[in-house]
Amino acid sequence: MYKNRLEAGQILAHELMIFKNDHPVILALPRGGIPIAAPIVKQLNTDFDIIIPRKIGAPYNEEVAIGSVTEEGHAILNQSLIERLAVPDSYIEQATLKQVQEIKRRLNTYRQGRAPIKLEGRVVILVDDGIATGYTMHAAIQSVQHQNPKKLIIAVPVAPPETVDTLTELIDAVVCPLQVIHFQAVGQFYDEFNQVSDEEVSELLKIIV
The missing domain is CATH 3.40.50.2020 (Rossmann fold)
Structure with a gap:
């Protein structure tokens, strides 16, 4: 501890x-x-x-990570979890874009x-x-x-x-x-x-x- x-x-x-x-x-x-x-x-x-980097959260529960994304916009995805939760591609695209925008906001704020x-x-x-x-x-x-x-x-x-x-x-x-x-x-x-x-x-x- x-x-x-x-x-x-x-x-x-x-x-x-x-x-x-x-x-x-x-x-x-x-x-x-x-x-x-x-x-x-x-x-x-x-x-x-x-x-x-930013976590990509699952639909209806963003605390569950289905992947992550870099500030360059490259996503690393947990494909097995995505398939199990039946997450649509459209959601992943929107969630990834949202997190990249948040990354840019924070970089501007912090740097x-x-x-x-x-x-x-x-x-x-x-x-x-x-x-x-x-x-x-x-x-x-x-x-x-x-x-x-x-x-x-x-x-x-x-x-x-x-x-x-x-x-x-x-x-x-x-x-x-x-x-x-x-x-x-x-x-x-x-x-x-x-x-x-x-x-x-x-x-x-x-x-x-």
Whole structure:
């Protein structure tokens, strides 16, 4: 269990010190990944940016992920679940477009005109406050890999071991101090797990960047 995202980020920062000499780019997934990334960026004294993949929710229950989409608009879909729920193609197209528009809105809000950091040839560490199914992180991985990084690492405080194993096959390493078999939701592993607002993200970005 973690007290809050700050404590989880401090623990991850200690684990990630082995990469300090690589001068990695810390890429956080808003909103929850931003307060996790803050102590990591400070400890490693390195570059920071954001990446915003978005979950594609099922009809009538958007909490159920049927896939995810990158900021470039590429969708990664759970075809077996889509078939089981009989989700029509028209819904997927509309939901994907809606999430891409939300990605652009958030990028404009958070970046405030700042250009994204070039990732080609860099060691990149993707940071979030936890992983459940891995679909959103999968989209982030794909987006980063298109930019030809030297090495790609995921750092999260908590995730199910099967998700860690799946993601490890796609990238160079996964740093996850707490791997839990009976996993229901990321928030169950934090004493404090408040929603992070756009305003809080913007304030944290002013401090980190």
